[in-house]
Amino acid sequence: MGVSRLKIIDLSQPIFTGMTVWPGHLKTYIFPYTTHEETKRRYKLSFETRGIILCDHGTTHVDAPLHLDPNGKSVDQLPLELFYREAVCIDARHVPPGEAITVKDIEEYCRKTGLEIREGDIVLFCIGHYDRHTNAKLEYVLEPFQGINAETARWLAEKGVVGVGFDGPAADCSKNIARGEFPADEVLKEKKILCFENLCNLDKLVGKRFRFIAFPLKLVGATASPIRPVAILE
Numbered sequence: 001m002g003v004s005r006l007k008i009i010d011l012s013q014p015i016f017t018g019m020t021v022w023p024g025h026l027k028t029y030i031f032p033y034t035t036h037e038e039t040k041r042r043y044k045l046s047f048e049t050r051g052i053i054l055c056d057h058g059t060t061h062v063d064a065p066l067h068l069d070p071n072g073k074s075v076d077q078l079p080l081e082l083f084y085r086e087a088v089c090i091d092a093r094h095v096p097p098g099e100a101i102t103v104k105d106i107e108e109y110c111r112k113t114g115l116e117i118r119e120g121d122i123v124l125f126c127i128g129h130y131d132r133h134t135n136a137k138l139e140y141v142l143e144p145f146q147g148i149n150a151e152t153a154r155w156l157a158e159k160g161v162v163g164v165g166f167d168g169p170a171a172d173c174s175k176n177i178a179r180g181e182f183p184a185d186e187v188l189k190e191k192k193i194l195c196f197e198n199l200c201n202l203d204k205l206v207g208k209r210f211r212f213i214a215f216p217l218k219l220v221g222a223t224a225s226p227i228r229p230v231a232i233l234e
């Protein structure tokens with residue numbers, strides 16, 4: 001395939017000092033460490049480096065089983081094949097923010113679009129949360145967002161799905177989380193299904209099947225990793 005026909009959709013939110021993080025998570029700082037000013041005095045070639053402080057769930061990331069399960073694998077222990085997969089994207093923007101996306105919602109969408117969920121797929125849900133709140137409020141993650149419920153998570157597991165993803169901060173909908181309940185996370189944990197969080201640009205992928213690539217960093221013992229996820233359209 002010629003490079004000119006290759007289209008890569010960037011599914012990553014930007015990482016910067018002061019970006020929104022989930023309440024209670026480590027805040028993000030990117031700061032100068034060695035500067036050109038300092039190094040030019042010591043070397044013929046000057047150089048600069050930055051320090052980065054980032055939560056392992058900081059911004060666009062994948063959760064490892066260890067996040068929810070004390071006996072689960074950390075992110076460096078996961079096979080890379082899980083991060084180079086076929087994926088489909090379901091448009092769930094009609095589901096009211098705060099509510100759960102049901103099996104009926106997905107079945108109706110698949111019937112309407114001809115989209116098929118296959119064994120080994122990653123299923124992305126376009127909920128529009130990031131687009132609704134980009135630059136609007138620092139604490140936008142607290143605004144209502146859609147997620148899936150336990151029944152939907154179980155149905156996806158039965159189809160052999162290996163991962164789910166959202167352009168929002170969690171698999172569970174905000175109404176359930178506000179009650180202190182994480183029914184979707186419980187099923188994802190039990191079925192060892194990965195969760196990709198804080199994606200963006202999913203509106204460009206609704207109704208499509210595509211190659212999804214989202215390798216994590218090899219962070220030893222980490223409960224998640226920042227990723228640079230992309231969709232390849234040919």
Ligand SMILES: [Zn+2]
Nearest residue numbers: 057063197224
């Ligand atoms: Zn996470």
